[in-house]
Amino acid sequence: MVSGPRIAETLCQLGVTDVVWLPDSLLGTWETALAAEPRLRLLRVCREGEAWALAAGLLIGGRRPLVVVQCTGLFESGDALRNVLFDWRLPLWALVGYRSYLLAGSTDTARRFTEPVLAAWGLDTLLVESDDGLQRLAAFFRSCQAGGRAGVGLIAEGRG
Amino acid sequence: MALVPALEVLVALRRGQIVVTTMGATREWARLSHDPLDFHYLPSAMGHAPLLGLGLALALPEREVIAFNGDGGMLMGLGGLVTIAAARPANYTLVVLENGIYEVTGGQTTAGSGTVDFAAIGRAAGLTSVREFERLDDWRHAAPECLALPSPRMIVLHVEPVGSDYQLPTLEPAAGRLERFRAALAAG
Numbered sequence: 208m209v210s211g212p213r214i215a216e217t218l219c220q221l222g223v224t225d226v227v228w229l230p231d232s233l234l235g236t237w238e239t240a241l242a243a244e245p246r247l248r249l250l251r252v253c254r255e256g257e258a259w260a261l262a263a264g265l266l267i268g269g270r271r272p273l274v275v276v277q278c279t280g281l282f283e284s285g286d287a288l289r290n291v292l293f294d295w296r297l298p299l300w301a302l303v304g305y306r307s308y309l310l311a312g313s314t315d316t317a318r319r320f321t322e323p324v325l326a327a328w329g330l331d332t333l334l335v336e337s338d339d340g341l342q343r344l345a346a347f348f349r350s351c352q353a354g355g356r357a358g359v360g361l362i363a364e365g366r367g
Numbered sequence: 368m369a370l371v372p373a374l375e376v377l378v379a380l381r382r383g384q385i386v387v388t389t390m391g392a393t394r395e396w397a398r399l400s401h402d403p404l405d406f407h408y409l410p411s412a413m414g415h416a417p418l419l420g421l422g423l424a425l426a427l428p429e430r431e432v433i434a435f436n437g438d439g440g441m442l443m444g445l446g447g448l449v450t451i452a453a454a455r456p457a458n459y460t461l462v463v464l465e466n467g468i469y470e471v472t473g474g475q476t477t478a479g480s481g482t483v484d485f486a487a488i489g490r491a492a493g494l495t496s497v498r499e500f501e502r503l504d505d506w507r508h509a510a511p512e513c514l515a516l517p518s519p520r521m522i523v524l525h526v527e528p529v530g531s532d533y534q535l536p537t538l539e540p541a542a543g544r545l546e547r548f549r550a551a552l553a554a555g
Contacts (some may be wrong), residue, residue: 225425250454253416253446260415261450264422267406267549272422290412295541320393 208233209238209362213338214302218273219246221348225252225265227258233364236259237311253313255280259287263297274301277364288328292357300348301359305334308363312319321361331356336363370526371395371465376503376510377433377462384431384460385423385552391463391470391529392435392457392462394536403551407538417451417461425550431458431514439477440489441485445492446469452493453518460513461494466528471535474528484502487543489521499523 216224221231225248226241228234247257252258255276276284281303291297300337307315325332333347333363334340344360351358374392378399385413388396408416408424419505420434441463451461467480478481488500496516500506506524512520536543 244545248425250450252450254444256412257415257418257444257447257450260412260418261422264419264424265426266422267419267545268423268426270422270426287412287415290410290415295545319458 208337208356209237209335209341210338210364213341215244215247217241217341218347220243220327221345222271223273224270225250225262225272226275227252227262227265227272227276229253229255229258229280230275231277231279231306231364232366234275234277234302235364238271254283256284256287259284259291259299262299263291265294266299274299274300276301276323277302277304277317278306279317282317282320282324292325292328292330298351298355300319300351302355303359303361305361305362306364307366308334308361309336309365325359325361330359332359332361334363368501368506368515368524368526369468370529371399371525373464373506373518374399375525376507380468380510380514381433383422384433385427387416387420387423387432387434389413390437390440390535392437393462393538394471394534395529396435397536397538399453403547403554406548407544409535409538410541413501414440414447415536417448418444420461421451421454421456421459424459425454428456428458431460432456433460435464437470437484438467438479438483439462439469442477442479442483445488448489448492448494448519448521452495455519456519459518463489463521464526465523466526468528469483470528473508485523489523494519494521497523499525501525513534 265272307313307318424432
């Protein structure tokens with residue numbers, strides 16, 4: 208599992224300024240660590256699609272936002288991310304909780320559709336299963352930044 | 368009230384604010400204003416202009432932001448009002464243009480046409496200052512005070528459909544408009 212203190216540290220190293228999010232039961236365990244980090248502003252949305260437009264405004268205004276949602280929220284977000292990532296070509300970063308990835312033999316349809324949906328959008332992705340993957344995640348986002356591309360880090364979850 | 372004179376009130380009062388337009392508001396505002404701080408959120412994800420405006424307001428606390436939304440767009444994201452209230456921007460005004468129809472698609476009525484109370488929803492969502500106007504004279508008279516109320520503000524304007532001219536404007540590609548908008552922000 209990816210832990211709150213380590214993700215907060217990683218986000219600060221990357222220069223993330225705002226976490227625009229709707230947590231699930233894994234991502235929600237990060238809240239104490241994220242909230243304790245003065246370099247991060249947490250912005251809670253009511254539905255995940257909102258997060259993309261809010262993050263777009265922050266990015267246009269000069270901030271470095273990060274969208275954090277569960278994969279089910281990614282599914283809900285389709286039109287919003289289509290607009291900001293493709294119409295406006297804004298190189299936003301996101302972390303997406305990959306529900307049930309860690310459950311062997313899971314028939315959770317949220318698990319079944321996550322990678323195909325991201326592939327359909329043509330988004331660059333990186334799977335992170337534990338804190339050991341956070342340096343790769345940081346390198347991935349830096350690569351996205353250098354290339355002016357959006358990027359999605361998939362965070363492996365159990366029940367999510 | 369008619370839409371164009373209602374917008375002209377804001378054009379006349381504008382003093383350096385960022386203005387985020389969308390859908391039908393873009394069509395009319397783009398005819399009335401050519402300010403480099405106009406951000407025409409078109410193409411858009413319908414209903415999300417208030418959230419994009421919120422992001423700008425939070426990123427740029429030294430600037431005032433006015434974001435438009437139609438009633439059809441507002442109904443697509445009522446939770447966004449709660450998000451705005453929770454974020455507590457100190458420099459934010461949402462203007463909801465309510466005409467009861469989806470004008471740009473041909474005038475079909477919204478699900479809440481004639482029944483929904485956006486001002487009450489805004490208050491219940493926690494927006495600090497909410498005002499509502501049906502008559503142009505009332506709006507014109509109160510507008511300066513409305514823009515000075517504690518933020519976040521919500522102004523609901525009951526406007527008439529424009530008529531048969533339902534087409535959205537043809538704008539230049541988004542990338543060029545975005546680049547110019549960012550340059551305007553950078554220029555102070």
